[in-house]
Amino acid sequence: MNLKIIRVTEDEAEIEFLDEGHTFLNVLKYSLLQDPHVESATYDVKHPMISNPIFHIKTESKDPLKALRDASLRLKDEFETLLGLIRLKSEEFS
Numbered sequence: 001m002n003l004k005i006i007r008v009t010e011d012e013a014e015i016e017f018l019d020e021g022h023t024f025l026n027v028l029k030y031s032l033l034q035d036p037h038v039e040s041a042t043y044d045v046k047h048p049m050i051s052n053p054i055f056h057i058k059t060e061s062k063d064p065l066k067a068l069r070d071a072s073l074r075l076k077d078e079f080e081t082l083l084g085l086i087r088l089k090s091e092e093f094s
Contacts, residue, residue: 005065006054013064015055017043025053031071037062038071 002018017025025043032041043055057064 008065011059011062011064013055013057013068015057015068017053017055020053021048025055027075028055028071031075032057032067034074035059035062035067035070038067 001020004016004018006014006016008014022045029041029043032038037059038057039060040056040058043053045051045053057067059067
C-alpha cells in the first residue's frame, strides 16, 4: 500500500491512497468514525479509472495522523481476532 500525505494541519488531513478502492477505504472510514475525536472521515474519487482516492479527516482535539494510526491499529486487532477465529474453526473441521 502506498499513500501520499497532501496536507496536514492541527485538525485536518488529506491523504491520497494510491491504487486503493472502496473496499479498504470504507473499512478505514468506519474505524476512524469510531473515534470520538474524529468529526468526519470521508474520501472522494474523481474518476475511478484515472484518479486515486483522496481521504479527508477532520478531528477535534486530536492530531489527524494519530487518529489514522489509531484506526489502523483497531483494524489490525479486529483482523487478527478474525484470523484466530478462522484458524480455530478450520481446526474443528480437520
